[in-house]
Every structure is written in structure tokens, then in C-alpha cells.
Amino acid sequence: MNTYAVILAGGSGTRFWPASRRLRPKQLLPVAPNSDELLLEATVRRLRPLVPPEKILVATGTHLVDAVRAALPAVPPSSVLGEPVARNTAPCIGWATQLIQRRDPDATVMVLPSDHHIADEAAFVAALERAVASAESGPITTIGLSPARPETGYGYIERGEQISTGIWRVARFVEKPALARAKEYVQSGRYFWNSGMFFFRAAAMLEAISEHAPALHAGLERIRDAARSGAEREREETVRMFEATESVSIDYAIMERVSPLNLVPAEFGWSDLGSWQAVWELSEKDPRGNALETNSLALDARRNLVRSLRSAADGRAVVLLGVDDLCVVDTDDALLVVARERAQDVRLVTEELRARGEKDKL
Amino acid sequence: MNTYAVILAGGSGTRFWPASRRLRPKQLLPVAPNSDELLLEATVRRLRPLVPPEKILVATGTHLVDAVRAALPAVPPSSVLGEPVARNTAPCIGWATQLIQRRDPDATVMVLPSDHHIADEAAFVAALERAVASAESGPITTIGLSPARPETGYGYIERGEQISTGIWRVARFVEKPALARAKEYVQSGRYFWNSGMFFFRAAAMLEAISEHAPALHAGLERIRDAARSGAEREREETVRMFEATESVSIDYAIMERVSPLNLVPAEFGWSDLGSWQAVWELSEKDPRGNALETNSLALDARRNLVRSLRSAADGRAVVLLGVDDLCVVDTDDALLVVARERAQDVRLVTEELRARGEKDKL
Numbered sequence: 191m192n193t194y195a196v197i198l199a200g201g202s203g204t205r206f207w208p209a210s211r212r213l214r215p216k217q218l219l220p221v222a223p224n225s226d227e228l229l230l231e232a233t234v235r236r237l238r239p240l241v242p243p244e245k246i247l248v249a250t251g252t253h254l255v256d257a258v259r260a261a262l263p264a265v266p267p268s269s270v271l272g273e274p275v276a277r278n279t280a281p282c283i284g285w286a287t288q289l290i291q292r293r294d295p296d297a298t299v300m301v302l303p304s305d306h307h308i309a310d311e312a313a314f315v316a317a318l319e320r321a322v323a324s325a326e327s328g329p330i331t332t333i334g335l336s337p338a339r340p341e342t343g344y345g346y347i348e349r350g351e352q353i354s355t356g357i358w359r360v361a362r363f364v365e366k367p368a369l370a371r372a373k374e375y376v377q378s379g380r381y382f383w384n385s386g387m388f389f390f391r392a393a394a395m396l397e398a399i400s401e402h403a404p405a406l407h408a409g410l411e412r413i414r415d416a417a418r419s420g421a422e423r424e425r426e427e428t429v430r431m432f433e434a435t436e437s438v439s440i441d442y443a444i445m446e447r448v449s450p451l452n453l454v455p456a457e458f459g460w461s462d463l464g465s466w467q468a469v470w471e472l473s474e475k476d477p478r479g480n481a482l483e484t485n486s487l488a489l490d491a492r493r494n495l496v497r498s499l500r501s502a503a504d505g506r507a508v509v510l511l512g513v514d515d516l517c518v519v520d521t522d523d524a525l526l527v528v529a530r531e532r533a534q535d536v537r538l539v540t541e542e543l544r545a546r547g548e549k550d551k552l
Numbered sequence: 553m554n555t556y557a558v559i560l561a562g563g564s565g566t567r568f569w570p571a572s573r574r575l576r577p578k579q580l581l582p583v584a585p586n587s588d589e590l591l592l593e594a595t596v597r598r599l600r601p602l603v604p605p606e607k608i609l610v611a612t613g614t615h616l617v618d619a620v621r622a623a624l625p626a627v628p629p630s631s632v633l634g635e636p637v638a639r640n641t642a643p644c645i646g647w648a649t650q651l652i653q654r655r656d657p658d659a660t661v662m663v664l665p666s667d668h669h670i671a672d673e674a675a676f677v678a679a680l681e682r683a684v685a686s687a688e689s690g691p692i693t694t695i696g697l698s699p700a701r702p703e704t705g706y707g708y709i710e711r712g713e714q715i716s717t718g719i720w721r722v723a724r725f726v727e728k729p730a731l732a733r734a735k736e737y738v739q740s741g742r743y744f745w746n747s748g749m750f751f752f753r754a755a756a757m758l759e760a761i762s763e764h765a766p767a768l769h770a771g772l773e774r775i776r777d778a779a780r781s782g783a784e785r786e787r788e789e790t791v792r793m794f795e796a797t798e799s800v801s802i803d804y805a806i807m808e809r810v811s812p813l814n815l816v817p818a819e820f821g822w823s824d825l826g827s828w829q830a831v832w833e834l835s836e837k838d839p840r841g842n843a844l845e846t847n848s849l850a851l852d853a854r855r856n857l858v859r860s861l862r863s864a865a866d867g868r869a870v871v872l873l874g875v876d877d878l879c880v881v882d883t884d885d886a887l888l889v890v891a892r893e894r895a896q897d898v899r900l901v902t903e904e905l906r907a908r909g910e911k912d913k914l
Contacts, residue, residue, distance in 0.1 A: 208871070489900050507886040507913055509570070509901050512894030513878065520887060524869040525880075527889055532874030538851055539871050551869055 192296045193322055194392075195241040196286040199230055199250040199258055199304035200273060204540040205465045205533070208524035209499045212552055217305040218257055219499070221463060223472035223481075228261050229463070230304045239315050240322070241300070247289065248304070249273055249282045274429040280443040281406055281435045283388075284399050285428065288410045291392035292417070298326050299395065301388040301440070307472060309459025317456035318389075324357045324452045325389035330398065331452040332360065332389070332445065334382025335460050340372035343464070345384040345441070349453050360451035363441065382455050388440065395444070402447045406435055466517040467533035470495035483508065494518065495530065524551055554658050555684055556754075557603040558648040561592055561612040561620055561666035562635060566902040567827045567895070570886035571861045574914055579667040580619055581861065583825060585834035585843075590623050591825070592666045601677050602684070603662070609651065610666070611635055611644045636791040642805040643768055643797045645750075646761050647790065650772045653754035654779070660688050661757065663750040663802070669834060671821025679818035680751075686719045686814045687751035692760065693814040694722065694751070694807065696744025697822050702734035705826070707746040707803070711815050722813035725803065744817050750802065757806070764809045768797055828879040829895035832857035845870065856880065857892065886913055 203216025217230040243264035252272035324331040350359035375381035400407040409431035416427035473481035479493035486496040491510040565578025579592040605626035614634035686693040712721035737743035771793030778789035835843035841855035848858040853872040
């Protein structure tokens with residue numbers, strides 16, 4: 191009944207260039223496999239069984255507020271929060287949590303990323319229900335994902351003692367491991383990927399911030415006090431808080447310092463869609479491994495991805511002949527052809543464009 | 553003084569898809585290396601030292617007449633001839649030759665393809681001057697190109713006895729040879745590529761047609777007679793002649809049957825620009841072998857060709873990352889990514905599009 195969601199939608203996602211741009215980052219792209227939904231749209235839709243749109247806050251950069259509001263017509267415009275300056279997740283989550291707590295002192299809050307893909311949505315909802323129940327019992331709770339592979343790009347969480355069915359204590363957070371260590375983690379069965387999904391009673395989080403991030407807490411208190419003098423003063427104080435606060439993740443500022451913490455292990459076909467390679471992996475493919483679009487054609491071509499993100503449905507054809515293992519991304523003002531195995535290096539392109547001063551392409 | 557040119561501009565050139573289309577075939581494309589000229593435009597320009605535009609006839613398909621006139625503002629519109637139906641080169645050359653002969657009974661005619669590339673234009677002009685002189689001396693004359701490689705895709709001409717400086721008799725025409733035979737031809741020094749360039753006194757060609765293609769000659773006579781009753785009757789008879797005549801090349805109908813024939817061997821950096829591969833070979837390249845456009849960018853990429861043929865100079869960027877040996881061709885309504893070594897198979901694409909009924913892309 192008192193469950194709220196905070197969706198973090200501040201990311202930039204340059205690895206999806208040329209689809210992703212400063213004003214159209216990854217969470218505002220329809221890059222989910224086999225779907226036309228924007229990733230952010232899908233995130234809100236998946237929460238329907240748990241949280242109605244009027245209990246969802248979306249935090250994003252001020253330059254993205256209009257685009258986020260347009261993408262989420264069911265979410266009240268005032269619930270789309272523009273972070274005055276980017277300060278990583280801790281100040282933002284603290285701010286959103288306080289806003290919710292002022293509205294509902296008994297609120298339970300879930301914090302979710304906006305740009306991931308979930309294959310098994312029923313399992314996802316079940317895991318969130320369990321994590322909310324865990325948070326309502328007291329401890330801040332996180333979801334840990336059963337590792338599908340010895341990934342060295344993610345942080346891991348080791349589980350401690352079991353609390354109840356499907357709920358464990360967190361033993362510790364560990365940074366991105368080397369490959370040998372990651373393999374041990376996967377084999378042990380005791381380690382899980384850090385999902386970036388957090389669940390807590392608003393009061394519990396604000397108390398944890400008070401203890402572990404007192405400067406942030408003081409800033410939040412000043413915002414609350416200023417709010418009594420009206421929206422303008424509140425906004426001023428919010429800008430001040432963000433500008434004065436160091437850039438720090440909620441993991442580092444709070445989660446790694448709080449005890450006890452609960453862990454809900456889960457498996458729901460999660461992917462962070464880190465690059466065009468991930469989009470290809472998860473897409474439906476023809477017998478030759480090509481993930482194409484309606485207007486694309488592949489002759490003697492294998493294991494390619496074609497994605498068209500154009501403003502007009504103009505039927506522009508993308509034709510591949512005799513090529514393998516490419517990602518071809520077609521947009522109005524830029525076209526990318528990248529070897530699939532180099533998809534994670536697309537940021538090299540945005541770096542080069544920045545160096546050349548081609549701002550309109552960023 | 554009495555030299556005329558007939559430029560054959562009826563080809564379709566599907567190997568340059570998606571740049572080439574039914575209404576924009578190869579000769580109307582700016583695919584010459586390092587140039588913005590249309591191939592047909594360049595063909596007319598190269599003739600300037602020899603033939604003024606008002607003595608040039610251009611033969612093309614009726615559907616291309618408007619586009620050819622637009623491409624060649626210096627050529628009188630009435631000199632752009634629309635072939636009622638495509639019947640290969642013999643009827644077309646016969647028709648154009650008769651038109652010229654009616655205008656100037658002493659005319660000497662050169663027949664040239666419209667879609668080739670010439671690297672050494674001074675040598676080209678010198679070869680044409682020699683061939684015209686040879687034709688004015690009597691025999692129909694052709695230019696033979698010193699073979700740059702044992703090409704199996706072209707016909708060859710064997711030279712006979714020498715007539716004068718740089719002029720020989722043709723011993724025989726030979727069809728496209730197998731590779732071993734082609735190598736012998738190249739080593740012998742006596743064989744030349746058939747250039748498709750012919751030079752003759754109009755009267756000599758009409759006499760040869762009379763002897764070796766009497767049905768065609770009769771049709772041409774009927775056109776000349778009808779012309780006395782006005783342009784409409786002439787047009788009617790022209791349509792009738794084309795429809796009634798078998799489709800046959802000037803090589804087969806006339807050149808291989810006439811004797812004596814003269815040969816002017818030449819070397820002027822000729823290329824038939826048979827595919828995007830040929831465009832890449834002849835283009836200026838960066839140190840990594842990429843032939844790019846102003847708005848293209850190649851990172852960790854080697855030996856690629858990027859060609860942009862868009863109606864708007866919109867600065868659309870084409871970016872390559874980590875890919876080698878590709879041709880990327882960007883047009884308004886279609887994009888092609890083809891392995892460079894498969895460039896000669898681009899017709900497979902047009903065949904597939906035709907099978908799918910996608911006429912607007914052809």
C-alpha cells in the first residue's frame with residue numbers, strides 16, 4: 191500500500207551512439223530486444239503490479255526532464271525530478287527519499303535503474319515483492335543476481351546467513367574482481383551480481399544517511415526546512431545541496447557501511463544492455479544469426495545486428511551482402527558500422543567527435 | 553572538322569546499387585574516383601579538344617532522356633536520342649550514324665561508352681586523334697587497350713600487320729578467354745582489350761551495315777524516307793525499326809565481319825568501373841587504405857570505401873569502427889554494406905529486391 195519507486199534515469203550511455211545522444215540517452219532509446227518500448231517506459235510498465243505511476247518518482251538530469259515527462263505520460267510531471275548537477279546516486283536517492291517521506295512517513299521505497307532489460311518479468315515482480323517485504327521488516331535490502339558468467343565488469347555481493355525463505359543477510363560487497371576470482375565467485379554459489387536495486391523504509395534510509403553521510407543529511411534537512419517557505423526556496427536549497435555535495439554512489443556512501451543489510455537472490459533474465467553486442471545477443475535472430483529490422487535484407491551475411499532509429503518511418507532499406515559479425519546502426523544524421531566484438535568501444539567514436547568539436551553529433 | 557561523336561548512354565549498371573537505379577544508372581552517377589562529375593559528364597568533357605558539344609549525339613533509353621539532357625546542358629536537347637526499345641548497340645549505332653550522315657555526308661564518327669574512367673586524359677585524346685585519322689583513311693577503326701592484367705571478363709583483339717605509326721590491322725576478335733589463355737594473350741603483346749570505342753566514316757559504316765546487316769539497313773532506309781514526311785512519321789518508323797530489329801551488338805553484327813579493320817593500341821589508364829571495388833582501387837586513400845568522404849570517420853578500420861550519394865548535403869556522418877575491407881554506400885532511401893571482395897555480386901541485391909516486388913528501390 192505504501193510502496194513507492196524511485197527510478198534513476200540520469201545515465202548517458204555513449205556506448206549506444208549514434209542512437210544515444212546527450213538529449214536521448216540509453217534509457218530513452220527503444221533498444222530492448224524485440225520491442226519498440228523505450229527502456230525507461232518498460233521499467234515503469236514492469237512496476238504496474240507493484241507501484242502505480244502516481245507513486246513513482248523519476249530522477250534525471252535537468253536537460254532530460256522534458257523528454258522523460260514526454261516518455262512517461264502516466265507519471266505526474268511533478269514526479270520527474272531534475273537533478274541540478276550530476277552527483278552520482280547518493281544525493282539523488284537521499285533527496286527522492288526525503289520527498290517521499292514528507293508525503294508518506296510510512297513509505298517503503300524501491301530504487302531501480304532505468305536502462306536494464308528483464309526477460310522474465312513475472313520472476314522480476316516476485317523478487318521485488320520479496321525484497322519489499324524484507325525492507326518492511328526493517329533492514330535495507332538489495333537484490334543480488336545469480337551470476338550467469340564470471341563477469342569482471344560488475345560488483346558482487348556475498349551472502350551471509352539465511353533469514354527466511356529467499357532472504358539472506360549481506361556478508362559483504364566486493365568490487366569488480368579479476369577473472370580468476372570471478373570464476374571462484376560463480377562456482378561458490380554464494381556470490382551475486384550487484385543489481386543496483388535497493389529497497390528500504392524511507393525512515394530507515396534517512397537514518398542511515400544521517401549516520402554515514404551526515405553532510406548530505408544536513409543538506410536534506412535544509413531542503414525540508416526551506417520547503418516550508420515555498421517551492422522557490424526549496425528549489426534554491428536543493429540546488430545548493432547538490433552543488434555542495436560530493437559525487438558519491440549510494441553503494442559506497444551507505445550500502446557498504448550499513449548493517450544489517452538483507453539480500454534477495456534472484457534470477458529473472460537480467461541484462462544491463464551494455465552495448466550493441468548485448469542487444470544482438472538478446473534479440474531474436476534468423477537462422478543465420480542476423481537480428482534485422484523490417485526493411486533490412488541480409489544476403490550471404492551472418493550474425494549481424496541492424497538497428498534503425500530514424501525519426502521518419504520512411505522504409506529506408508539497410509542491405510548487407512557478404513558481411514559477418516557487424517552492428518549497423520542507422521539514424522537520421524549518423525550511421526555506424528562496427529565490428530560486433532568492438533561494440534564496447536563505441537565510446538571511442540564519441541570521444542573522437544568531441545575532440546573534433548562535432549557537438550551536434552553528440 | 554567533320555568529326556562527330558556518338559555516346560552510348562543506355563546502360564543500367566545494377567552493380568552500383570543503391571546508388572544506381574533504373575532512373576539513375578551508372579553513367580549518371582558521380583562514381584569516378586576523386587571527382588564529383590557524373591561519368592557521362594566526364595565523357596563529354598574529355599571530348600572537348602576533339603568534338604564540340606553540338607556535334608555530339610547521346611543515345612539512351614527513353615526513360616533516361618530527361619535526365620541525360622539535364623546532365624549535359626551544353627549538348628543540344630535534340631541530340632539526346634531516346635531508343636524506343638533496347639536492342640543492344642547495332643541498331644542504335646546504325647540509327648545515330650544515319651542521322652549524322654544526313655546532316656553531314658562527309659562526317660567521321662566516333663562511338664564511345666559513357667560510363668568508363670580514364671586516368672590519363674591527354675593520352676586518351678591522342679589515341680582518339682590517331683583513331684579518327686585512321687578512320688578518315690578508310691577502314692573502320694577500333695581502339696585496343698594494352699591489357700593491365702589477364703582479365704577474363706573482357707573480349708580481346710589480336711593485332712595483325714602494322715599499317716603506319718601506331719596503327720595496325722585487326723587480325724581477329726576473340727571472346728572472353730579462360731584465365732590460362734588470357735595470360736598467354738597478355739604475355740604475347742599482340743592482344744588488346746576491346747574498348748568498345750569505334751571510329752568510322754559514316755558512309756563506310758552504313759555500307760558495312762548494308763552488307764552485313766541488310767534488315768537493319770532496310771529499316772534505316774525507311775526511317776530516312778519517312779523523315780521527308782515530317783518528324784512524326786520519322787519517329788513512327790524509328791519505333792518500328794527498333795521493334796522489328798533483333799537485339800545485337802555492333803561487335804557481333806559488324807566489327808567481326810568487316811575487313812579490313814584498323815586497330816589503334818593505346819594505354820590511358822582505362823577502367824570500366826565495374827563495381828564499388830574498382831572505385832575503391834582507383835580512389836585516393838588515407839594511410840590505412842580507407843577511401844572516405846568528408847563526413848566519414850574511420851577508427852581502427854582499414855581498406856574501406858565510403859560513398860555518400862544523398863540528395864541533401866546534410867552532413868550525415870558515416871562512422872566505421874574496427875571493420876576492414878567493406879564498401880559502405882549511403883543514399884537517401886537505402887544503405888548498402890558489402891564486403892569489398894563481394895562488390896561484383898551487388899546484382900544479387902537488385903535481383904532479391906525485384907523478387908520481393910520492391911520496385912521503388914530499383
